[in-house]
Amino acid sequence: MSEEYRFIGRSTRRKDAMEVVTGATRYLNDVKFADLLHGKVLRSPHPHAVIKTIDKSRAEQLPGVKAVLTWEDIPDWKAGTPRILRVLDRKVRYVGDAVALVAATTEEIARQACGLIQVEYELLPAVFDVEEAMKPDAPQLYDELPGNIVTPGTPAFGPNSLKEVVMGDVEQGFREADVIAEGTFGYENIPNPIPPEPPGAVAIWEQPNRVELWVSNQASYLDKILMFHVFGKKVEVRTHGLACGGSFGTKIMSWPVQTYATLLSRATGRPVKVVFSKEEHIAAFVLRPGSRMQARVGMKRDGTVTAVSGRWLVDTGYYSSTTQAQVAVGCGEIQLMTRCANWDLRTDIVCTNRNASGCVRGFGGQELKCSFIPLLCQAMEQIGLDPVAFIKKNYVKSGDGYFWRDGAWYIYRGIDYSEAMERGAEQFRWQEKWQGWLQPSSVTGTKRRGIGVGVHGNADIGEDSSEAWVRLNPDGTALLYSCITEHGTGQRSNYVKMVAEVLQLPMERVFITPADSLINPFEYGPFGSRGTYAIGSAAIAAAEDARRQILELVAPRLNAKPEELETVDGVIFVRDNPEKRVKWGAMGYDRTVMGYGRFDPDFTLANCMTTFVEVEVDTETGKVDLLHVVNATDVGQIIDPPGLEGQLNGCLGSSGIDSALFEETIFDSSSGHILNANMIDYKWRTFSELPAIDNVVMETAVASHRFKAIGVGEVATSPGPMAILMAVSNAIGVWLHEYPATPERVLKALAQSRTGGAA
């Protein structure tokens, strides 16, 4: 059971609630700048071409145009991992690639000017499929990447960055197996998280080498570091992280828009804003990586996995920045959900001529498991094993080891999630509904119901570093310095809550700095589910340090030792003699107390999310309705109940569960164009189609920080898609392996099942 706290675990009002409901929250586009220019991007209509000539003279002559930049006009700034992608290049590599940048006094003039730029292209053959791209005669995107294979590993995770899972003896493992399943499975519908607020940035360049950026990103301090590197380590960067209207990982890849604004400000000497249109957002920003797995798995009758071998092919689009990191984390996560001694799982990241994949909620693990679990299902079907029994048996247990993203071996010291899985199954009434593989749970006329389950967890909850300061003021208030933007998780409020609990100070008297990289200490940002443990630990440690200092400071005045003192509501008193007391003001009006906290990475804990789904398939129309979702998890200690509920309900959106039902990016592989780059043709779930969601949340103390809590925000989207394919397959009695389960695919599968084939 969780402990009783004054603030932690209680529903408290979000610090920004009043601003949100009155429209006063300032997102990027709401900030006013004097003399602001507007930037627009001319984009390539071709998937692969060399720019022969660009004539920008007509655009430059249009009144109101202040700068037109092409690849010839800019410094040799490069992005990507490895750093081979020039910000504007002579070559374009996807439909939507940036060809020229325009700054003008209005958006409309900038848009018109883009239309006046004359570009002559030499068209090159393009490639859109990972396996085609790896063939010897395939079009080559970069001289530096022979065979279109992206250099594996990422410097961010060190020299041994995880690139594959290789251990034990797979041949021996397959000999020990009772059943072997084999095949190719994919999660390649490249769904788009589409946060409502588009990507954007405002830049103010200051000669000779400074830039101040206003950004929309979940991790604004990191932009300072990423952009420093894009700018060839020659530009000093300051970032202001504004309220972020959704990110779901994607806006971590904001370097293009930030670079465009910077280049245009540098060229004009004025502030420049670049905000992507929704079409650019969908067709020229970040997609999920495409995932295809050709693999073989051996299993014993009791669900023990004896061997996994194969190849994971990852389509990263026209370049990679974080994909190697996603592969590293995905390779770690697959071990968390599969306790297996023998592995030979290799990976390749491949460039193709479509817009880039990158950082998205689920970060590699969702993509891999959405391919891997359908394979496991083939083995489970052969031995008639209940998938809930499988995941309970196979999810990491205390003492198990795994290779994590840096290539090092870690021993898990966290909690056992079997009980959360069982409670979830009970809430879902799994036992009652499970009729075996490819069996519907019920049939009423043309309506067939089926159930499925998925699991996902991540040791990223303790990844990367965070720093914080907590300043105590003589007026009995505290200020947390933590470079955190609010992107929807409510974590800015939650860190305030943690500091309030340590200091026993009402939340109304604890404040948090704006996410300005100039004034705050280092903060990696809320990646993955690291917010609660990693960032929270730094805030807690800073508050504890500040508390210790103020008690030491006033102890002589109370004729007591610091350890005999308590502080509540800005008053310090002797624990055994509360009449002996002074206010924080006793520190003196001319003094503040500053505490420091830091978190260093810890990969020995992991979170876990299990998602159960029930669907109803109409066999006449092929439509799949999602009826019921149960998310089951254990968070150690709930910090904020409504905030947690929001994160768990998020399982549907941001290319989560619905990426298995109807969400997909429709890519025309003859022209390289995305055909549904608008919010009418890109389908999203409305209020009218909400399923029932039950969230089963346990609180088993975890050895993390003083509140024994861990985060689960990121992983809510990940188990659902694979559960949906399982549920639809069970409902219709035939395997469906392609995402999403559209009416067309369902009807095709049903037709094939009637003629005896497989889908």
Added chain:
Amino acid sequence: MAAKKTRQARKAKCISFLVNDRPVELEIGSLPHQVETSHTLAHTLRETLGLTGTKVTCDNGACGTCTVLLDGTAVLSCMTLTVECHGRSIISIEGLADSTTGQLDPLQQSFIDHTAFQCGFCTPGMILSAKALLNDNPSPREEEVKEALSGNFCRCISHYQVLRAVMAVAERGAGNV
């Protein structure tokens, strides 16, 4: 010079409407303070009048984020031309609280009490869509609330908490204007 400007201003056609119960008169023209005939209401509210509480997501009538009230009815301000609003009354999120007491509308308070938002970008539109429903039907059933909000896009999935927030007001019958 000043006299010339004045003459021009007299010549310019004007449109007038109420925004959050305050009269607004704008010239039609292409100067920064004027309204072009192509300007959407969303643009005018945000860029000309500085009322940035109205957010824009798709700018194409698909997502409901930019919803405001036009004579009490929910409209998409990105699909409404400003010149169409002559003589009409617009309420944006900034105008929902009581202008004299500053007291929040019961819906706004309920959104706070139920933490009916995550990133908050869709929230003004959600609140105004719900407000239009309650103006029309102070005690809707949950299915009617879902229908009224079905044009409002939210990617964080605040839907469940939004429904609770709206139903809490609906059940009190406090949605009457």
